[in-house]
Amino acid sequence: MNPALPFLELEAAPRVPVIFDGTALELPEGANLAAALLAAGVGVFRQTPVSGAPRAPFCMMGACFDCLVEIDGVVRQACMVEVTVGLEIRKPHGGDLGPV
């Protein structure tokens, strides 16, 4: 546990490798992806399409869409995704968010 990280993790869990924006990370398997990225010290999840402002999780319940990331070409809410081995996560670059 690194006290410099913004979050304290109460419990340890088996970790699996993932990649976020080109950086290799070890995250707890089955964990909420948004929470796991925050705990790993990821501070910025994306830049907004309007002004390029940095954003990170805000509501953690699938309502605000601030934690959007791109996985396999699909833009998804990180707080609605579970960590699985080998996930390749990128900051979204106008992927398929579908008809809104």
Place this chain on the structure above:
Amino acid sequence: MDRFDLAIIGAGPAGMAAAREAADHGLRVVLLDEQARAGGQIYRDVDRVTGLRGDILGADYTDGARLTARLRAEGVRHIIGAVVWAIEEGFRLSYTREGRGAQLAADRVLLATGALERPMPLPGWTLPGVMTAGAGQILLKQSGLLARRAVLVGSGPLLYLIAAQMVRAGVPPLAMVETQTRADMARAMRHLGGAVRGWSYLAKGIGLLAEITRARVPRYRAATGIAIDGEGRAEAVRFTSRGRAQRIACDTVLLHHGVVPNTQAARSLGVTHRWRADQACFAPVLDTWGGADVPGVFIAGDGGGIGGAKAAEHAGRLAALRIAECAGRLTEADRDRRAVPLRSALSRELAARPFLDTAYPPVAEALSPADATIICRCEEVAAGTIRGHAKLGCLGPNQAKAFGRAGMGPCQGRYCGLTVTALLAEANGRSPDETGYYRIRPPLKPVTLGELAAMEDTAPDSAEQERAT
């Protein structure tokens, strides 16, 4: 397409309790929920919480396991990870699960979609590191995470609960920046009778405050001029309290000034909503069973007006009784007899609300933000822009969308709708009801073309085929 007597959306306390009650009366019930495990946000992941995390969260949280356990008994089909994006009259429900679209049909629908944090637009609230207090709770419940250097900002009992939990975990908040004033508490005193009737809430609140005081968490009251500073992420909270300017460095800011009904699904069905001045939000118009003004549509729990988890449970069961009676599974007399203890329990749960709502009102400067403050997080529209729309003759939120895109991003107005209504109402000198709210249309959540293409076969299910042959 699978057909059910009742489709319930949301597996929080209202949805879980209603599902059990309805299934016990012989109804075929389907319960759809976005999460992988039952509980809703209030009891999020309660079945997986053990040991230390349970101790930190407290008995009110772990009590939710009572509802999830009953859900596992016979009679309820619980579809997990289901994001419902359309409910059409009839009723046909469209949802996405594991990257595939699917549909089902139901005679009646119970919306148990709970609450959202009241939008709290303050300068800097879009910076990484700023989250809702509810998000902080979810991080603890689901992932066992606690912010090490956090400042809690706003008003309301939830802030004290979170602060006490952080104290128990050994990472007390750096400070609590509270906006309620002595005048608010004085006004609340005329509701003291109700608070005494709902005494358990007061007792719990006093206990939480004692934990916070023992841990010497600094509390700043009647805070105004609140802003979050930071280059690219939250670095400090700035405010004035009792005439003194303060700046507290931190990594995380948790915002809260109450929760409001999540009305998206109900609005998409055309349910009438009215402004509730006592809770400063819109709520659906419901009869005493949670029945809406669209036939076959019921609403229970915080989505029908904020009452908390226990009240939601009672309201869910009341709606289920009425639905069982409509479906011919209960006589009216039986329904009414079973409703009596639920109604008195519900009224006990709601008794302390007027006191709490008055003592901890929403943050005034977040209800009417400064011109430069972003109010629509998705489209990055500032409060002054909405006021500008009003000067050009914009009367309601739907017009405001056309003027400047507020509410047109992926959150579909969930975190700006009430602010846009408030700003336009104030600027035009009209009431929130006259000003109105966004028209909500499906899809309620974004659907990808891939998910639509992978739509499950919606041919008649095996039971219907048997009947046809």
